[in-house]
Amino acid sequence: MVSPIEIQKALGGMEYPADKDAIVKHAESSGAGDDVMEALRGLPERSYERPTDVNEAISNS
Incomplete structure (x- = not known):
């Protein structure tokens, strides 16, 4: 399980709302x-309104 802190570090500066593809690309570009990356690639295809939505989707998968 990936920590929510690691996810938020990878998504720092991300503009929301954002879809899965934008989130994955942002995380890749931030190293x-x-x-x-594995957790983000497993996100459901939808729009995410805020960082906590991303964390919730990962923790529920």
């Missing part, structure tokens, strides 16, 4: 680790 996120493999665990974080």
Whole structure:
């Protein structure tokens, strides 16, 4: 399980709302680790309104 802090570090400066593709691209460009990238790639395809939505989706998967 990836910590919410690691996810938020990878998504620092992210503009919301954002879809899964934008979130994954942002994390890649910020040098996120493999665990974080794997978790983000597993997100459901939808729009995320805020960082906590991303964390909730990951913790529920």
